[in-house]
Amino acid sequence: MHTLDYCKLDEDGATKLLKGKKVVVVGFKKSAIDLAMECAKANQGGKQEK
Incomplete structure (x- = not known):
């Protein structure tokens, strides 16, 4: 994925x-x-989430 497409995501979408x-x-x-x-x-x- 190019950063131009990545930056269109909101914070929650990017984290997911x-x-x-x-x-x-x-x-x-x-x-x-x-x-x-x-x-x-x-x-x-x-770090892994439990």
Whole structure:
């Protein structure tokens, strides 16, 4: 999914999309770094929810 499509999601939709998934971010500019941070936040830095 391109970041242009991802940014159209609301916060809940984005969290549901990323929750529990391994994600590969291809890129190195601001949008890639922002997306990597959101992936980490959605998955609580790798902690599993009980």
